Amino acid sequence: MELAKSFEPADIERRWYPEWEARGYFGAGLDADNKEAFCILLPPPNVTGTLHMGHGFNQAIMDALTRYHRMRGDNTLWQPGTDHAGIATQIVVERQLDAQDISRHQLGREKFLEKVWEWKAFSGDTITRQMRRLGTSPDWSRERFTMDAGLSRTVTETFVRLYREGLIYRGKRLVNWDPELHTAVSDLEVVSEEEDGFMWHICYPLADGSGSLTVATTRPETMLGDTAVMVHPEDERYRHLLGKKVKLPLCDREIPIIADAYVDLAFGTGCVKVTPAHDFNDYAVGLRHQLPMINVLTLDGRIIDADSDPNYSKLKYGQAGFVETTATGDFPEAAIPEKYRGMDRFDARNAIVIDLQAMGFLVKTDKHKLKVPRGDRTGVVIEPMLTDQWFVAMSKPTADGSSIAGKALACVASGEIRFFPENWINTYNQWLNNIQDWCISRQLWWGHQIPAWYGEAGQIFVAHDEPEARAMAAEQGYGGALTRDPDVLDTWYSSALWPFSTLDWTPQWPAETNPALDLYLPSTVLVTGFDIIFFWVARMVMMTRHITGKIPFRHVYVHGLIRDAEGQKMSKSKGNVLDPIDLIDGIGLDALIEKRISGLMNPKQAEQIEKRTRKEFPTGIPAFGTDALRFTFLSLASPGRDIKFDLSRCEGYRNFCNKLWNASRFVLMHTADQDLGLTDGTPDLSFADQWIVSKLQRTEIEIAQHFADYRFDLLARAVYEFIWDEFCDWYVELAKVQLQHGSGAELRATRRTLARVLETVLRLAHPLLPFITEELWQVVAPIAGCKTQASVMLAAYPQAQAEKLDPASEARVQQLKNLAYACRNLRGEMNLSPALRVPLLVSGERQSLLGFAPYLKALCKLSEVQIVDDLPGGASAPIAIVGETRLMLQVQIDLAVECERLDKEIARLQGEISKARAKLANASFVARAPAPVVEQERQRLNDFVATLEQLEPQRQRLRRN
Known part of the structure; x- marks a missing residue:
């Protein structure tokens, strides 16, 4: 196989990925005798379109880990799959139907679901094609979908089990409600952003006519459902009013004044209206004070008509706790003024404000910035709404005495599950310590339909299927019709089962044999963004621990979000x-x-x-090609929350790939069909050969640590610096000298070192740069005598060998580097053309300098290197000092011309320094200019000062001459 003259990533990628997949290289290892197992779960992308940059970033990290462990010989599984994404997918398909003037209700549930499955097939194929383009290596034979038959059975089994354990229940509670979608939505599907609005201050007269209270609200339409006004228990202004009542403006009813510490003493008037059925904080207050909960909105966001709306309901506290009542006669004090009934919520808001003003109840109106919750899919304002939903009890004790949430907290507290970085433990714990029961039902058609059947009188039969439900009904003496609950489960419910449902879990495990489940539960690490610690990570821990008794994963690596x-x-x-x-x-x-x-x-x-x-x-x-993009992603994977994606870095890493390609061509040019001494035993390596081998060991140690710590930014930097700086920029140049001047044994040693180090580097970089390393390795490995596998991805990952560490050679090459840097600086100070070869005079320890001379001559473009006892006195040329070594370029210069040049440059620099200091001394500039601009100006000043400090000593030397 010949190596092309230039690196063309598209051709290489097009050729190698199908080859890897066809040969089955991505398949999961199932060798039970090998106790080392690595498993990683793909956070299943939604089947709603295409992958985005966040997916690419996340998958680059996962693939690097997977390839690394596969090369280490571990049983390795990267579990792929996609999520049905209930709301998102249903919206996509409904919009497609809208374009044809068809509604899902016209089609009916069965026909509509056929359309969704058609979309899933199209979108799912698009996603997997994109993943292949990104070079990912999951076991495609084990690909799963959250609504596959096997995963659906697991969903049903766990729902039935939790219901029978008393951990799933149905009830009327406050949830996020999307009035356009007509469904409950999770917190993750609600986006709250600051918007311009108003704060209306409303007068609530005391019922006894002795005065009034002023409350402020941003949602005056909800006052129709007020059931109290609250003040802080320590607020002296209102303590004498506790127990009294106020008249609710616009409504013919009175509500009590209560005390609750939720009130902020310092905000507004210190009086707060309480609407338990339409505000989450008020809902909690309503529970504490046993207040009635009055629903004033329909499911599509209109003011409800209690006399005609079948969804009208109220919760009233009785002897058995909160009970629902639907008859208006049972709750006459909840009557809503007729004029507002049927109005859109925002139209009602305007009408209510007008009426309040006309009746003298509106004290004032202020402009106000407020957080408005909107559905991320529809953009409509979300309403807290009392609706019948299914819930998982998060804090209720289970059979072993601990709650589902408590078990999840214990997994992390005990160290069974570790977070990287550790600070994300606080986020995890905070959410679980304040967790509410989880609403798992959605009023959709696409998803796992809830396995519950209802009798004509509201009896509930939760079962695996309808025959089982009928059998249960018969046992309880009911023989009437059964109707299945039309709702589906929250997408996050099936996602919470992902760690074991994808491994084909059954209730009979572990008694029933399942090699994949035995090996890969728990998985090794979950790679995820911080934004779903609540919604996915914690729920996987809760459900996996409770259902299987296992933890879902040992490590959670939390990365930032691409911006x-x-x-x-x-x-x-x-x-x-x-x-x-x-x-x-x-x-x-x-x-x-x-x-x-x-x-x-x-x-x-x-x-x-x-x-x-x-x-x-x-x-x-x-x-840019896949390798450059992947390397960019990995280099950006720092521990921060946000990751700024700069396209220029892609360009830099494309150049890096070109650098590796060209270096490989150089190595092949000097090693192909040459004697590398592969059968000669231990070669007689030069200090430069020993140095690069030693540096390689240190890099291997560093990389192993970065993989263990999930510091992919440092990992990428270590690979980059070794390949670009140490191997390409230094060792290749040193090797050129040795290839030109070495003896037979020295030539063989250099060729062998070039080939062996490059072959090792290609294995080292493969998890980060899979395509270019495969292409190069196929050519380099046979020459280096290292091709024991058909692919680099199956070759052993390099492990450091301590006996090859050589501090002496490292110190010697560092000394050579310092001399070369000094010599190059001298050329720069003297403004010499790169093409001009000049002699170097150098004094110092003669034996070392003799060894360095041929390298310095090549590295610094010198005509010769003269080792002298001392540099000539009175020389006008600048001198560099490196330890005990002194260097001077032997160049005749025109003192007058050089002095004039330096004077002009020094004057220019002094002027630039003055201008920069004046700008930074201007308080207005520092305060008003963007921070990056101010920082750029500071950096310019530092650079000018540093350059001036180099030129002034040089000018003084010339002045003395």
């Missing part, structure tokens, strides 16, 4: 989204613009996005 170069979140509306495949293949400007604005309905927004894109990518995006 653009300015630190902005990537979003379609901002027009700053990048598709990882576009960075691999490249994309023209017009195609990029069209991609970014497609689907946007706002022409002005599209115009702004086009303008931004033309400025940011005037010629489009060049093709």
Whole structure:
């Protein structure tokens, strides 16, 4: 196999990935005798479209870990799969139908679900194609989907089990409600951003006519459901009013004044209206004080008509706790004024404000910034709503006395599960210590339908299937019709089972044999963003521990989120989204613009996005190839929360790949069909050969530690610095000298070192750069006598050999480097052309300098190196000192011309320093300019000062001459 003259990533990627997959290299190891096992779970992407930069970043990390452990000989499984993404996928398909003027209700549930499955097949294939383009190596034969038959059985089994254990129940509680989708949504699907609004101050008259209280609200329409006004128990202004009542404006009823520590003494008037059925904090207050809970909104966000709406209900506290009542006669004090019934919530808000003002109840209106919760899929304002839902009890004691949440806390407290970085433990613990029961039902059609059947009188039969439900009903003496619950389970419920459902868990395990489950539960590490610690990570721990008795994973590596170069979140509306495949293949400007604005309905927004894109990518995006993109992702994986993605880094790492390619061509040029002394035993290595071998061992030690610590940024840097700096920039240049001047044995030793070190480097870098390393290894490994496997991904990962560490050779090469740096600085100070070869005079320890001379001559473009006892006195040329060694370039210079040049440069630098100091001394500039601009100015000042400090001594030497 010959090596092409230039690195062309597209051809290499197109050739190698199908080869790897066809040969089964990604398959899970199932060798029970090998006790070392590595397993990683793919956070299943939603089948709603295509992968984004966050997926690419996350998967680059996972693939690096997987390839690393596979090469170490571990049983290795990267478990792939996709998530059905209930709400997101249903919205996509409904919008497709809307474009054809068809609603899902016209199709009916069965036909609609057929359409969704068609979309899933299309989208799922797109995602797996993209993953292959990213070079990922999961075991595709084990690919799972959250609604596969096997995973669906696990969902049903766990639901039935938890219900029968009393840990799943049905009840009317407050949830996030999307009035457009007509379903409950999770906190993750609610985005709260600051918006302009108003704070209305409303007068609530005391029922006894002795005065009034003023409350403030941003949602005056909810006052129709107020059931109390609360003040702080320590607020002296209102203590005498506790126990009294106020008249609720616009409504013919009275509500009590209560005391609760939730009230902020310092905010507003210190009086707060309580609407338990439409505010989460008020709901908690309502529970504490046993207040009625009055629902004033319909499911589509209109003011409810209690006399006609079948969904109308109230919760009233009785002897048995809160009970639901639907008859208006049972709760006459909850009556809603007729004029508002049926109005849209925001229209009702305007009408209520007008009426309050007309009746003298509106004290004042202030502009106010407030956090508005909106559905991330629909953009509509989310309403807290009392609805019938299914819940998992998070804090209820289980059979062993601990709660589901308590078990999850204990897993981390005991050290069974570790977080990287450790500070994320605090986030995990905080959420679990304050956890509420988990709402797991959704009013959708796409998803796992809840396995519950209802009798005509509301009896509930939870079973694995309808025949079992009928049998249960018969045992209880009920023989009437059964109706299955139409709701589906929250997507996060099936995702919480991912660690064991993907491994084909059954209730009979571990008695029933399952090699994959035995080996890979718990998995080794979960790689995830910090934004889903609550929603996914904690729930996997809770469910896996309770259902299987095992932990789901030993380590949780939490990474930041990819943002653009300015630190902005990537979003379609901002027009700053990048598709990882576009960075691999490249994309023209017009195609990029069209991609970014497609689907946007706002022409002005599209115009702004086009303008931004033309400025940011005037010629489009060049093709960087998969390896350069992956290496960029890994180099950015620092412990911070946000990761700024700068396209220039992709360009830098594409150049890095070119550097490795060209270095490999050099090695092959000097080793192919040459005698490398592979059968000669231990070669007689030069100090330079010994140095590079020793540095390689240190790099291998460093890389092993970075893999263990999940510090992929440091890992990438270690690989980069060894390949670019040590091997390509230094050893290759030193080897050129040895190849030119060495004897037969020395030549063989140098060739052998070049080939062996390069072959090791390719194995070392393979998890990060899979394609280029495979292509090069196939050519280099046979020459180095190291091709024992068909692929580099099956070859052994390099392990450091302590006996090859050589501090003496490392110190000697460092001394050579220092001399070369000094010599190059002298050339720079004297402004010598790179093409000009000049002699070097050097004094110091003669024996060492004799060994260094041929290398210095080549490295510093010298005509000769003269070792002298002392440098000539009175020389006008600058002198460099390195330890006990003194260096001077023997160059005749025109003193007058050189002095004039230095004077001009010094004067220029002094002027620039004065201007920079004046700018930084200007308080207005420092305060108003963007922080990066101020920092850039400080850096310019430091650079000018450093350059001046180099030139002034040189000018003084010339002045003395």
